[in-house]
Amino acid sequence: MSGRLARGVLAGVAGTAAMAATGRAYREIHAWRRGISPEDITEILDYDQSDHVVVAASTVLQRVTGWAPRSPEARHVLFWVVHWGYGSVVGAAHAELRHRLGGEPAAGTAFFVGCEVMALGLFPVVGGTPVPWRWGARLLTVSVVQHAVYAGTVAATDALLDRRER
Incomplete structure (x- = not known):
């Protein structure tokens, strides 16, 4: 694995961790304001941290392999595999963009836009x-903020790892 690719994947891990942490914090604040436990929230606060991740992954798995998870446990495992696997691997795209576009802010901006377009x-x-224009202001805002956290963390981590590598 090339240094650039490895650096991008590690940056993707950091970005995924940041996105997961801010998503959890948002869920806890939302629950606290309503006086309930975060586990008792029934509405979707962010499509990236919802069962829609499993629906998307299961749809692709079903089409490609003919298999999709059925049990709650298998669906839970699939969510975490997709969340961490996808988030980590996509970070490699930033490292390549940084190389091809000559650095920041072009690479980070292109990466953020690409991530948000993929989510939408x-x-x-x-x-x-639903289609994005039917998500409502709250879900769209959360999506943009979450992907900005992810992309910003990926870009910062990639730059830090690149400096250390040199």
Whole structure:
């Protein structure tokens, strides 16, 4: 694995961790304001941290392999595999963009836009969500903020790892 690719994957891990942490914090604040436990929240706060991830992954798995998870346990495992696997691997795209576009802010901006476009496109196509213009202001805002956290963390981590590598 090339240094650039490895650096991008590690940056993707950091971005995924940041996105998961801010998503959890948002869920806890939302629950606290309503006086309930975070586990008692029934509405979707963020499509990236919902069952729609499993729906999308299951749709693709079913089409490609003919198999999709059925049990709650298998669906839970699939969510975490997709969340961490996809988030980590996509980070490699930033490292390549940084190389091809000559650094920041072009690479980070292109990466953020690409991530947001994928989220707005993939969830309605294979994840069973409404089209983005029907998400409402709150869900759109959360999506943009979450992907900005992810992309910003990926870009910062990639730059830090690149400096250390040199």
